Amino acid sequence: MSTETGTATGSDTSRIHNIGYRSYDGVRLGRAYARRSLYSQSLRGSFGLGRSAKSKVLPMLLCGVMCMVALILVAVAMATPTLTKLPIKYTDFAIYLQAVIGLFVASQAPQSVSRDLRFKSVPLYFSRPIERIDYVLAKFAAMASALLILTGLPLVILYVGALLAKFDFGDQTKGFGQGMVSVALLSVLFAGLGLVVAALTPRRGFGVAAVIAVLTITYGAVSTVQAIAWETDSAGAITWLGLFSPITLIDGVQTAFLGASSAFPGGEGPGAAAGVAYLIVVLALVAGSYAVLMRRYRRVGL
């Protein structure tokens, strides 16, 4: 390490010393690696892994509740010798436990994006070789994967339990497949909505309240109006009212295409034609939330 080289021209009092900085000549892992890291960190963060013990409590608790309910259902199925199938359908599971799923999205979507905005760490991400699309895709995919784990794990437990109880293999596999498609759709939809709302509020607390409001209030409003439509014999309206809240959208899609029985009042789920409308709305919402997120991060914190 030489300090006398690189003398600048000029007077004796001003010199530039070469203090031995070297340029990096190792492997550059690049954009794909950065994107994968962001994805895996966000996914781990959704369950509190790699964060403090306190932040593990809620996601693990919610995940535990989901699995516990599945285990209880399996135990009931095994303890009752007369049963030839599970007490509930695979597709019904997420609908029954929507409050738990909603709380998970509400608590984890803001922690995934709001804190980056609030502590102005978004510009630091973009000083790495990732683009806006990588950030949005990684966060979106991580939230959807976390939700898929939360909703898919209990279905796997139910499926394994059903096979151990020697229920009909063909029926169970078909039901399980339908259930997984439905929760995959639910995960992507909820992740999109949750992230959009969370990305608009840098404050975590308000993010949580806003996400839960979007999920619960729309459901409360839709189910109240549906119940009234049912009492006043306008059954046709029930089908179309379901388009206005996330969980009833999923309910409608799986009733139309995935052999589920609807939780709408009177079981009046949409048929195939209305089901297409449901599917289009779901896909439009997912695409829309992706577009909003891309727009949101076009100039943020810069």
Next chain:
Amino acid sequence: MYDPTVARLTYRALLGRRRAAILFVLPVLLVAIAVAVRAFAGADDGVASGVLGGFAIATMVPLIGVIAGTGAIGPEIDDGSIVYLLAKPVRRPTIIFTKLIVAVAVTMLFSALPTFVAGLILNGNGGQIAVAYTIAALVASIAYSALFLLLGTVSRHAVVFGLVYALVWEALFGSLVPGARTLSVQQWSLSVAEKVAGEGQVTSDVGLPLATALLIGVTVVATWYAGQKLRALKLAGEE
């Protein structure tokens, strides 16, 4: 016991810009539903009771209570700016009491007023239903605000816990386990409404004397304890 400056700051924190959006959306939605239902089904006491009980009291009031109650103090503790308030020569219980007044006022404004309007739209206050549910919303506003203000001082995850109470405890357990309904602000306020409304329109599982005692008890104890928490507040780092 009431400090106008603290009140002004809290009002601005609660009703500032985007934060107020949720507060405005909910009442508008309720009134829109009321208009739609009236157009669909006409004036009917049962339907009106269903909408006000099922949507206004069960969903809207707790949510607004959570937002106003925790929003009155939570963000300040969260970002640490509460120290500037605590450093002023204002008694801590006074701060809590002032914030409670503001939270109650905001919750009442955004929940009881729209409930009354929706009730009038639904059946023109037939059978005293609009008034009964408005009183329930007013009473619930006080208890919810005190409860969630306390949560805001106790935990950094106050919103989540508040929502768990409002959604999981009151809605889910309340409908499955009858005993859980005894410990539910919603049922206490409904029991007050039951007294006002005509026969059989509003039902509650809790008797009026017990409900009143519990409402007052919860409000007073929560406010007192929140003041105590604020006296010995420990400012923690992020997470």
